[in-house]
């Protein structure tokens with residue numbers, strides 16, 4: 635049975651990318667693990683390659699990881715740090731000579747259709763992104779032979795989808811999840827979950843809340859993503875987290 639390979643494309647947030655003039659330890663750090671692009675991941679299994687989210691750093695992430703083919707993009711929710719890179723699917727359209735499949739709940743697809751209206755016109759300008767929208771209703775679905783299950787959570791008032799495939803679960807931009815949805819991640823060997831910072835936030839788990847969830851799920855390894863510079867340095871965070879829980883970093887790879 636072929637292994638699932640996971641790559642963390644980005645583990646940061648728009649409030650956490652190094653900013654010229656920010657004097658905090660993280661923005662001043664020379665540790666490459668403190669340089670976080672916007673949160674996204676790549677799943678590869680048996681010849682199928684799928685991205686979770688396509689934020690403003692999508693192009694840079696695809697180039698860095700040398701992704702030559704992409705079978706689809708799973709969108710977690712309609713915030714620009716997760717959708718602003720969708721225009722760049724045109725490079726894959728050109729290489730693969732077919733539309734890019736985007737998977738999301740209906741409200742997200744509606745927003746994408748509005749945002750990228752020029753791609754959905756009847757007689758589009760030549761070279762616009764060629765996008766095929768696939769609506770998810772919460773049930774499991776397949777991309778080739780990769781089976782995926784959406785996991786619903788709340789991002790303040792906005793519903794978001796996390797995704798599970800095999801023994802890997804990924805949830806970002808959430809600050810609340812019902813027990814039934816949470817339990818869909820149970821038994822995963824690896825779980826990636828968002829925590830923006832230590833202080834309370836209106837739409838993201840805090841570090842403590844994310845650690846509590848990981849300690850409830852008890853995966854072999856749990857990872858924190860969507861990390862703001864307010865969290866402090868990667869090396870300090872790594873030391874203080876409980877056994878089996880780690881900060882994710884850009885370029886991190888897992889196999890299960």
Ligand SMILES: [Zn+2]
Pocket residue numbers: 711713789807
């Ligand atoms: Zn968001």
Ligand SMILES: [Zn+2]
Pocket residue numbers: 647673713715716807860
């Ligand atoms: Zn976000």
